[in-house]
Amino acid sequence: MVIWGDYHTHTIYSSGPHNAKHATGTILENAMVAKEKGLKQIAITEHGFDHKLYGVKRKNINKMRREIEEAKKKTGIDILLGIEANFISSDGDVDLTEEDIKNLDFIIVGFHNFAKAKSLREFFKFRLPNMLNLRRKKDIRRNTLAVMKAMDKYPIDVISHPGAHMPIDFEAVGRHAIKTNTHLELNGKRILYSKEDIKKLVEMGVKFMINSDAHSKDGVGEVNNGVNFMFKYDIPHSQVANIENFPNFKNYKKG
Numbered sequence: 001m002v003i004w005g006d007y008h009t010h011t012i013y014s015s016g017p018h019n020a021k022h023a024t025g026t027i028l029e030n031a032m033v034a035k036e037k038g039l040k041q042i043a044i045t046e047h048g049f050d051h052k053l054y055g056v057k058r059k060n061i062n063k064m065r066r067e068i069e070e071a072k073k074k075t076g077i078d079i080l081l082g083i084e085a086n087f088i089s090s091d092g093d094v095d096l097t098e099e100d101i102k103n104l105d106f107i108i109v110g111f112h113n114f115a116k117a118k119s120l121r122e123f124f125k126f127r128l129p130n131m132l133n134l135r136r137k138k139d140i141r142r143n144t145l146a147v148m149k150a151m152d153k154y155p156i157d158v159i160s161h162p163g164a165h166m167p168i169d170f171e172a173v174g175r176h177a178i179k180t181n182t183h184l185e186l187n188g189k190r191i192l193y194s195k196e197d198i199k200k201l202v203e204m205g206v207k208f209m210i211n212s213d214a215h216s217k218d219g220v221g222e223v224n225n226g227v228n229f230m231f232k233y234d235i236p237h238s239q240v241a242n243i244e245n246f247p248n249f250k251n252y253k254k255g
């Protein structure tokens, strides 16, 4: 079995305050490791712009694109410029503008505790209950709707680590993911579907993507967590978009 590409990797552009490094690899290093491990493609997916600690800066996007072009030439690995954007409101807003979307090849969205809420109201309504890890019915309903609305509003390719820091109704999200052609991730570190959840999602025909979520060059292509989960729960290869094939992305034209 061959993983075609690892579509969730971070580099030093996910930088902290005073340039503290949240992730340690460079774009070229991530690509070199991908080549060593036999991958054909990777995506660079830094934390979204509104992540207060590790968000990529808009001014770096053009520079990253140039580095990607150089790394592609040096390694022969195809590299997508993606992002791991943040859910920032209960109404399905994420921290991307139309202009941002035009400049990116690939979009992952996840919930992260240190992303700014869209407004003070949304801080109390959406971010705080999730930071406090509240799991009341109304929290799950609100989060589920937020994810579904985001899938309608934006060309999202993958939901990263679904359910992490943000409890959702997997079945409802899965149904909407099929409708909107969105993948649910089998993340390198965090997979939260219960046995019952995954059984339902597989039966429904949800498409998954196995990624590392690497925060160092050595983490690139380390996808055993997702692969083991796939075998354990009999997820058919045909339902994992990046096995043996180039997955289809909404924004990306290969070339």
Ligand SMILES: [Zn+2]
Pocket (backbone or CB within 6 Å): 084, 110, 112, 160, 161
């Ligand atoms: Zn994440």
Ligand SMILES: [Zn+2]
Pocket (backbone or CB within 6 Å): 008, 010, 084, 160, 213
């Ligand atoms: Zn990540």
